[in-house]
Amino acid sequence: MSEKLHDDEPAFRTDSGESWHRVHPVSPLVRGWVAVAAVIFVFGRNSLESLFTGRLSGGSGSQGGGAPTVVIAAVVGAAVVIFGVSFFLSWRFTRYQVTNDHVHINSGVIFRQQRRARIDRVQAIDVVQPLVARAFGLAELKFEVADGGKSAMKLSFLKLAEAKRLRAAILARAAGVAVDPEAPEDVQEAPETHVLALKPGRIIGAAFFSSTTIFALVVVAAAVVAVVWSGEPGILVAVVPIFIGIAAAYWKIITSDFNFRVAVSPDGVRLHYGMLETRAQTIPPGRVQAVGISQSPVWRPFGWYRVHVNVAGYGADLGDNGSRTVLLPAGTLGEVMAVLGLVFPDPGVDNPFEVFAAGLRGPGDTEGFVHSPRPARWIDPLTWRHNAFRATDTALLCRHGRIFRQLQVVPHERTQSLGLRQGPLMAALGLVNFELHSTAGPIRPLVRHMSVANGLALFNEQAVRAATARRIHQNEKWLEAAGVPAAPAESTAEEPSNKEQERGD
Template sequence: MSVAGPSAPAFTTDAAGTWHRVHPVSPLVRGWVAVVAVAYIFGRNAFDSFVAGDWEDEGGVSAGAPLPIIGAIIGAAVVVFGLVFFLSWRFTRYQVTDTSVHINSGVVFRQQRQARIDRVQAIDVVQPLVARAFGLAELKFEVADGGKSVMRLAFLKLGEAKRLRAAILARAAGVDMDPLAPGEVQEAPETPVLALRPGRIVGAAFLSGTTAGALIVAAGLGVAVGISGEPAILFGAFPIILGFAAGYWKTITTDYNFRLAVSVDGVRLHYGMLETRSQTIPPGRVQAVGISQGPIWRMAGWYRVQVNVAGYGADTTDSGSRSVILPVGTLDEVMTVLGLVFPDPGVDDPFAVFTAGLRGRGTGHGFVPAPRQARWLDPLAWRRNAYRATDTALLCRRGAVVRLLQLVPHERTQSLGLRQGPLMARLGLASFALHSTPGPIRPLVKHMSVANALALFAEQAKRAATARRMHAREQWLEPAQAAQQNEEVKRGD
């Protein structure tokens, strides 16, 4: 994050009485779908009646709505939707101060929302297809106490959205402002780290569980046609085929043109074909990391990396894509990503330790495995089930068919738990659960010996308490002296 220079446009944070509106074209960008839906419903009926010649029945009485009436209905719908979206735009205002973001909205029911900037967890700049045509973008950001997006501004000019993101991240980071230009910041430059080729994105989509499901369905249809002798069964399966095609299309268009970069304000992700997204995760905001590899991807040596970020929660509105920081990558690329979101692994040879977590079995590289009696409950994966505590994080390894490695920084541990069913108690086993913020990563060490589970529970509680005291700073670029003063003020309170 840097102070704006004379050659770059800057975003100036607002005084208490200064408010802004979103772009005037926003109602059109948001409302065109509703207008098209109304036009399609009435237009289709009118077209069908026109083609079938059903405008009048045999007695000469009108049997269908004439075109003028259809046009009037569509026109009225356009006016109504236009008025609703105009009022929504007219009553939506936002303000960004040095400490908070405020959004006021609502026509009948007024809504006032406020978020502390120092609690910002991640920021997205989203451009749907229609918004891209107008050069607009939606700004979404998460705060630590939200289970879903708590702030959305739609739509702003793309440059304005980027400058607004820079302003929020600057305040969240604790950047010192220039006394001669208070409040002025510009977007920090980024350094590209990796980019995924389109061929790999397409290949990963087809070498996935979707393809396995499609093959099973195809085999079932083939058997059904062969037994019944009715090829018409294939026509009945058309919705299923369309569903698989939509799944492939969604995966490819979401991950297409995936690029990862790093800057002083965090890890930046860029991806999307029709709807593009620029996502920023500030340093230290990742609560847990999960690396997975399915059996088909194992042949290609590919992995998928996901994260838990406070504020994202279990929100599935974007098909979980916002929690993915590497949709498909090689082992070297996985290690590169881990180096960005998990810069201090707490071991001397992180590559060897993480590789053992992804591919290893048994006790190699300090992992504590499940005991032999666990084979009765987990015959395929009991040798894989293990954990290792480093100086900075807990590593949880499990899974034989789908390999999983989950990492949780000690300071991000929310709570701990032990689970034991009647059969596990009979075998002297217990499972250890480490609770992070809500998200796709649910750290778990399965079927440990009771002694190891109790020891891990006690040791991890101590490590988490110590790490939280050492990593209390929320503003990652705050000067050390100011950070110390803030800590003294907190202790005084």
């Protein structure tokens, strides 16, 4: 079987089984410059110090001066060559292919790796541009499949235009739109409509009115007390590394969320953010498994909320400062409702603003929320009236927390499993916790301290609602459902949700 490699094709097309592509030839430099710079810094630092202190002599007769310099130069040169060859070989043996149904990536020199992902299982696609890649007009294409975030597939690096065309083609196939291999120009990036943008002042303010600032104030107070008690101002020197770390935390938060913009397109919700490293994130329709809205007490005077999402494939999102699961880093109630409408267009109630506002603000049973009974005050005296739930026609809303308010929204069709938990003290008070299990992520839906009767009723009713919603929402190809013709693809029907009822001591 013959093999065709295309290093720089002017237009992207879906591939046959014999056609393969390579990433951009500059990719080894973009990926490896940090390692080379680190080697030069480590081995060249001594020579530079010697040069500025006058101990380095360029003459061959100087005693002990020339040999170390030659050795250091040789080590640095060898390291640069080794890194260069290794990155070149990594580029040479990395190939990718996009067919109508799959994405294939082959990589590795000694240990070969062949990976394949079904396009209809793609959960989200990011176009990432680190600072050095932006200088060369390159981007990394990163896409997730429904595997809990353990095996994200990356193509590092492609021309920015090529990465966008590739993203458009993958999303078109995931949506159920047929791509004509003879007409690659038909694969165009879907237009987007601007929804909202956060001003730099909001991003900076949200960073400084955060837990990082509280930690900094605690450190300052502890340092002042230590100095006053001991009478040794030198103690402040020990605090300097801590404040360097705090400054770095502020910088990371601000640069990650800077220029945050939300847009919508036929491909799904698009998020644009980043200062030094920019990211264009696309979440296709129906890929959001759960939405979490939270508010800290520091943000309450400003009326700001933070919105997280669970997306199959992102997992716990421990990398990238957790920014990939953030749908809105700091938004007003109106902005929260706007982005919530993008990922959850049918709230299942006639007055969604009032219902969701009650879920975020008010205690009690206003707007149909069912809260914890009075016996819950013995084990949860501060927040027992804030623990509540409400089921709409399309989703379950879980509310808890008084100081740190949280509202969690889970579409019925995204229910993975259910659980009831009860310890001995809760059993004595006639209480139970209801758990709704979602995919791995920052949101863990939970209703605390319900009455046993309400818990059992919710358990049984939610199981029926989830099963019914899954039968209705089996088609994951959103444009195919709208009548856009598509080529045959493998079935994407998911297994019905599991149910579990736990009672522990």
